[in-house]
Amino acid sequence: MKSILYLVVQKQWKSYLLLSLLIAGMLLTCFILQQKMNAVFKMPIAVQDLDHSQSSEALIAMLKNNHDMTVKIIGDEESFIEDHVKTKEAVLSLSIPEGFNEALKQQSLRDTIILYYRDDFIGAIAQEIVSKTLFEAQIPYIVKYHIDKGKQVNIEEVKKMYYQKTPESRMKQIAVSKSQDESIALSTIFALILFVSSIQVILHYHLKQDAALERMYMFDKTKFYLHITYIMVHVFIIMLSIIFAALFMNQMMSIKFYFVCLLFTLIYEFVLSLLLFKVNTTSHRLFMTTTFTLMIVTVYMLLSIGGSI
Known part of the structure; x- marks a missing residue:
């Protein structure tokens, strides 16, 4: 042997x-x-940050962390961000305006974000993802607003606790663990x-x-x-x-x-x-x-x- x-x-x-x-x-x-192949199938979106605040940078980071999209940053000098959609460089383009940080604190983002997206199925999906991300960005401020009725809290503490306690997607857990x-x-x-x-x-x-x-x-x-x-x-x-x-x-x-x-x-x-x-x-x-x-x-x-x- x-x-x-x-x-x-x-x-x-x-x-x-x-x-x-x-x-x-x-x-x-x-x-x-x-x-x-995964990169090819990701939806490209264009983002313009005119606020340059901690909140706008956090929003862009949240968009970048989405596995279904790739984020391209466009300059402040560009006036026609919709051109990126028209030329098919992106399925969606949005501009974060000045004062976004304050609007987020006041939970008054309606009509604040300028957004253009392709009028088709893919564009609608991208628009839904961005809308969901914007809503998630507001949640810590909504929580703080309700807590402040009883006692004053720091927004950074609320954010830290919120992200720590946010459960991972159940769908993702099943996909990974099953x-x-x-x-x-x-x-x-x-x-x-x-x-x-x-x-x-x-x-x-x-x-x-x-x-x-x-x-x-x-x-x-x-x-x-x-x-x-x-x-x-x-x-x-x-x-x-x-x-x-x-x-x-x-x-x-x-x-x-x-x-x-x-x-x-x-x-x-x-x-x-x-x-x-x-x-x-x-x-x-x-x-x-x-x-x-x-x-x-x-x-x-x-x-x-x-x-x-």
């Missing part, structure tokens, strides 16, 4: 390192593409990991040495241990990769999802182990590996999309 571990693991460490780096590179590429059985994004990454892993039949071609293998097979159960060791090492690498991918994507997957991935990985590595040690010609081995990888990935993705796993 020690000789098999030496042959399959220790002697092949460079191949495993290269395979791990290839998978890591593929995952990094997927994450970068995901971030770029385990999922299915994830198209993660299933696609798992399929890509299998594709990248198919290169192992080239990386480990040194293991296909018929004369040495025949001598090893003379010992009892050596062939079984050889295949099991090879399969388990690669299964470990692939499963560890998909777990890391789920962590980076903030997706909590159920045991069922990982069990299905493990089952497909075991089948995949079992067949690749047979191809590596049974097929002599490298070109034939690579062709059969590619064909089988396409087949198992197709079956897996069809089951994932169909919701059967």
